Amino acid sequence: MVNRIIVGAHYGLKDWLAQRVTALLMIGYTVIFLVVWPRPMSYAGWKALFAQGWMRFATFLLVASVLIHAWIGMRNVWMDYVKHTGVRLALQVATILWLVGCGGWAMQILWRV
Amino acid sequence: MPDLTAKKKRPLWYNLSPLNLPVPGLVSIFHRVSGVVLFLGLIAFLYLLDLSLASESGYAQAAGVLRAPIAKLLVIASIWALLHHMCAGIRHLFLDVDVGTSLHTARRSAFAVFIASLALTASIAVRIW
Numbered sequence: 037m038v039n040r041i042i043v044g045a046h047y048g049l050k051d052w053l054a055q056r057v058t059a060l061l062m063i064g065y066t067v068i069f070l071v072v073w074p075r076p077m078s079y080a081g082w083k084a085l086f087a088q089g090w091m092r093f094a095t096f097l098l099v100a101s102v103l104i105h106a107w108i109g110m111r112n113v114w115m116d117y118v119k120h121t122g123v124r125l126a127l128q129v130a131t132i133l134w135l136v137g138c139g140g141w142a143m144q145i146l147w148r149v
Numbered sequence: 150m151p152d153l154t155a156k157k158k159r160p161l162w163y164n165l166s167p168l169n170l171p172v173p174g175l176v177s178i179f180h181r182v183s184g185v186v187l188f189l190g191l192i193a194f195l196y197l198l199d200l201s202l203a204s205e206s207g208y209a210q211a212a213g214v215l216r217a218p219i220a221k222l223l224v225i226a227s228i229w230a231l232l233h234h235m236c237a238g239i240r241h242l243f244l245d246v247d248v249g250t251s252l253h254t255a256r257r258s259a260f261a262v263f264i265a266s267l268a269l270t271a272s273i274a275v276r277i278w
Contacts, residue, residue, distance in 0.1 A: 063239070066235070079205050082202065109181075110188055145202055
């Protein structure tokens with residue numbers, strides 16, 4: 037019987053796959069961004085870029101990918117170096133709260149444009 | 150007949166410092182460190198995105214922040230972290246589908262990750278400085 041602990045890994049293929057799917061989404065966004073970013077840079081061009089519906093859609097997917105990807109990565113880091121269960125749990129919870137908060141801020145930035 | 154239950158005396162060597170970390174190992178630890186750096190830098194990135202999209206004066210303010218030499222250094226460091234993380238990640242995706250898993254190829258691709266991310270960072274650094 038595997039010792040399954042609450043602050044351990046999520047067993048199975050799900051997180052492994054999520055890390056790779058979100059990585060591909062972020063690479064895709066990077067390619068799109070390099071094509072469409074305004075040259076020369078100006079406030080008008082920058083604002084117009086993020087005012088478009090599809091760009092918000094794509095950036096929303098980017099933010100979601102970053103949150104999931106960063107969570108899995110940071111959780112692995114905590115699991116590798118922090119052995120005390122209470123401290124690890126606190127850091128994992130703080131990571132989630134921090135990332136979700138950042139996600140909310142990103143949404144506010146995008147839909148205010 | 151040999152005694153199979155007797156514990157063999159094995160040499161103990163806890164000092165790992167004489168061992169060299171191979172290049173794929175270096176790519177791996179840099180992948181981890183750059184990932185943590187990007188996680189920590191997320192807040193600065195959001196701050197600048199917020200400022201630059203808020204208003205004309207906010208945009209000018211963000212541009213002003215990025216003109217400071219220390220900010221440029223941080224931006225270049227972040228770009229290196231992002232590019233290394235991305236290149237190492239792409240290499241990882243190929244290894245996941247069993248492409249380039251032989252020792253020789255894996256070492257060469259690890260070298261390529263360092264060279265590509267450093268070269269790209271250098272070319273961007275020259276432009277933004």
